[in-house]
Amino acid sequence: MSIEKAKNHLSRFGAAQRVLEFDTSSATVELAAQAVGCEPARIAKTLSFRTNGGVILIVTAGDAKVDNPKYKARFGCKAKMLAFDEVEPEIGHAVGGVCPFGINSGVTVFLDESLHRFETVFPACGSANSAIELTIPELEQFSGYKAWVDVCKGWREA
Template sequence: MTGLSREKVEQYLEKENYADRIIVLEDSSATVEEAAHALGCEPEHIAKTMSFLLDEKPLLVVMAGDAKVDNRKFKDRFHKRPRMIASDVVEKFIGHAPGGVCPFAVKENVAVFLDESLKRFKTVYPAAGDAHSAVRLSLEELEKLAHPKEWIDVAKGWE
């Protein structure tokens, strides 16, 4: 199903006139380090998308590659401790498999949030639906294409 996931992202970005920003990679981009190496950029420029369940509803938080979830900040914002979606059911909840999770072409009930840790960059690289692709976007383009509910501050380790 992973191939279909990238295909969905490609179709979505094509419709929005951003398909030319997709970068297909020979090397894996499943982790921040792998993606940075494959793209030739610093790890912090990778826009990693974290998948959580909150009251059995999926939510995504897109944050800088060098950031980590701050449990206290997350709980302050969402009134629950962060609970990541198990890797074997990520695709069921989000629509993308681990390594390719991105904030585009996700299932309808998925809430997307962008973390403040991204705001220090002009350009970021989220995944494009599988572990061998990414999308080069400005922050404004990411915000336009991801349709986030809002910008939040739930990360640490990047300040």
């Protein structure tokens, strides 16, 4: 089960016991924000893409949207999200529970600058009814991210 993979991964950092499991779905940004009791922007959504170099995850703030020109400038290809039925076999977690913890080998994780606004954020933990509250340094450490990227729009104040 995906949540067990995520918990197993988080246990290496002594954080598995911090995983929150809900009686209701947290599969979307809005549902997750309701479940944890925070603003939607603080939900750290994890998006999966296919690039020329393989499969990647980009963890973004809940209110951020991928900016295609920025994405292409950073990754050298058009933003192409994985199809619904590709996500679980490629990433190791199903849609609604995708997170950067306990993922398949060969998947590269990037963190988007939109997350830097917050002290803590809430990524999913492998299921459509889970999350964990992490500081940004914890997210960096636990995700094994490769780099910070700036590939989103819609979150900066005008």
